[in-house]
Amino acid sequence: MGRQPIPHNVGRQLWASCGGYCQNPQCNRFLFASVDEDLISLANVAHIIGYGIKSPRSNHELADEIDKNGLDNLIMLCLDCHKIIDELAHKFSVEEIKTWKTTHEKEIKRLFNVPEITNERELLVEVSNLLDENGMIFREYGPYSEKALEGDSGDALIIWRRRCLDTILPNNRRVVDLIEKNKKHFPFPWDVYKEMMVYRLHVDAFEDNCLLDQRVNDYKLFPVEFDHFIKTKLGVKLHPRELRPKEELEFRRGQISIYINRFLCNHDCIADMKEINRATMHVTLKDGRELRVFVTNTYVFTEYTFDKILAIDPYVEVILCSNPSGEYTDTAKQLCIENKIGLFKLREFMGAVRKTGEDFLNYLLVEERNERISHSKNALEHALKDAFLPKGLEAYLFGSFLRRKIYRDIDVLIVYKNDQAQLAVERLAHILKRVAEQYSSLIDITICSSQEFPNLPLKNNNLTKIYSS
Template identity: 55%
Template sequence: MIRKSIPLNTARLLWAQCGGFCQNPECNEYLFRLIDEDMVSLANVAHIIGHGSSGPRSDHELAEHINKDGVENLVMLCLGCHKVIDELEQKFSVEEIISWKFSHANKIAGLFEIPSIRDENTLLKDINDLLDENAAIFREYGPYSENVLSGMGGDGLRVWRSRCLNTILPNNQRIIQIIEKNKRNFPYPWDIYSQMLLYKMHVDAFQDNCLSNNKINDYKLFPRSFDYLVKTKLNIPSEPPQIVAREELEYRFNQVNTFIERFLSNHDRIARLQELNRGTMLVDLKDGNALKVFVTNTYYFTDYTLDRVLEVDPAINAIICSSPAGQYSESAKTCCIEKGIGLFMLGEFMGAIRHNGENYLNFLLRADSEARSVGLKRILKNIQPPARICVYAFGSFLRRRVYRDVDLLIVYEGVANIAAVKNFESLLFSEVQKQFGQPDITVASTEEFSNLKLKYNNLTQVYP
């Protein structure tokens, strides 16, 4: 049976209650870890009373009377604590875990206790300070900052992700809470509250993009009118929103142009770059082919974005997502491959133009292939295979950006404990499916392995 996912608003509330930390009071681990340029989520939404008749604590008297996927039955834990409370369920009662949750939520709320403010200038100064801090971080480390673009998304991008989590998201929530709590202290209707509602739409979308896999297709951008209204009321000189918007677009365009020129102008497969109009260029390759390339600064490129691009110019051959902080959806990539259009991050484009056909359209960076191997190795290390077992990965999973399944080969030496191998295969299937999608697992003896012939010679050992 496929269990339904946790509703988005429920996940938002859980994040607000946990503040980004494990709710086990003996742990309180931060639920994100930065390793080089990668951010790893350690967050697990755990059921206090498990599903079914055999789930953890499912024999509790409340089991038949609660919504198992409701926020009252969910707690935010790190991976380790989730595993511990479920495997040692007798040592962790329903009542104890609920007490963890409410005690933790109260501590988080206490850290950000919102004062009652009756003087509008005082309130607006508090809000403006938070807005200015966010703006400074965005200018210095945001997706179109020199820090991010100059390093192809290395240290600058890591800092941006970190600042989003530890500063921008908490600041956003505090701004909303200050206005919400104090809205009855000012005449109705209050213009600050009306503008804050637009700002809240941006905050929710931004939080979803930072914390969850539910990326927002039509991402609500920061409403400049909110910042302008706050500063105007405080008599702080500020450009009107429409002027700021034009200047920002010009800045982004110039930054992207510089970025593209820096990395493509000296590419050994490119003969000439020619700008056709804003956002579109002609790339002449040294093999005689030419590509009409659209460069987008969209935060998250989706099927919807693709449709809009093709409405403007159906003759586009390739699309580059220009900022290392941007992304594209898997469905948009698949759709582009089907249409014969290349959809790439800049680094992918630089590698893809060395190839033709499927190798071009579905190009996978070596670093991404290696990251997939590392992910498999991490899974295998955690589940501890039986003795005298080797595991290999191969196929499109290690060759293509979009793959159909994850091809894995389990090789056992000598006379195998069939039950142990089968149990390991089942566990490996489950864990790989969670992280990478549908596995296709083959089990073979060392003798069978020695006679195995693969169409593509990319067999990679991932265990031991």
């Protein structure tokens, strides 16, 4: 029986109630750590009564009565604390862990206590101040800040990610809570509440991106509309509104010419390049193909960024992510492929232009392919450490996992060389499935004997050995 994932909304509620800190009172560690340029989430959703039959504390009398993946049975801990309460389960009772959680939640509530405000103006000033703080951080460190665009985007990126978690997210939450809690003081329909509902969608999406993807995304970066609404109600004079697409898809000055003159000028597949405007160039390949290329400097390219770009240039054929520390999401890439648009980082683009069709759109860098192979080898080796499989078993990777950036599933071939090995095939397959589960990938396992092996039509499909006993 497979273990069900914890529902999305439960994870989010848990996150909101822990305030970003480990809920073990002896620990209370901030649940993010920065390692070089990456901000790593240390957050671990732990079961109070373990999920499986032999899991920690699963012999508790309530074990069969409760929803194991329900909010009440989960606690947010750091990696260390999760390990400790699970491995020393006998020392940490269900009741004790529940006390940790309720005490911590009370403290967080006190910390983020939302006041009753009956005067609308007073409430709006409070909201406006929170938005101003977020806006200031966004302008100073966000993806389109001078600092980020000046080139040394690494430091700005780290600060931006950190401030997203310790200031922007809590401020966003507080804005929502302030309006939600005080709506009873104002006549229905209250326009502020209506606007807040739209703003809340932004807050939720932003939070999901920050927390669940374990990275900070520029998804709907700063809610300009909501900010303007609040300021207008307060009678604050505003600058004429900038165009949103421009604001969100900012690019470095002279970026296109840098691409043409520095990065792509010596490429042996490119015949000609022309700058169309600050963001777009026209590339002619030696095989006659013409490509309209849009260059964006966004940190994390999402479906949202995709929509923004298509709104500006519906004829775009390639989107280049130029930010060296930037990346794109799998869903955005998938969406681009479906729309026959190439979405690449510079190095990928340079390789992809050698290919056509699906091979072009879904191009996989050779080193990324090699990374996938070595990663699979290591994960499997680790999982098989104590498995004691008999001699005569082999496992191979093949198929789209080694050919495509976006793949449907991981194809694995198991070959057995003798009767004893054949008996252990199921066990190996089971372990492979578990490893794939850890990386939330689908796996498709083919099994054959060493006599059948030479006749399988897989040799030309990137067949790569990752295990042999």
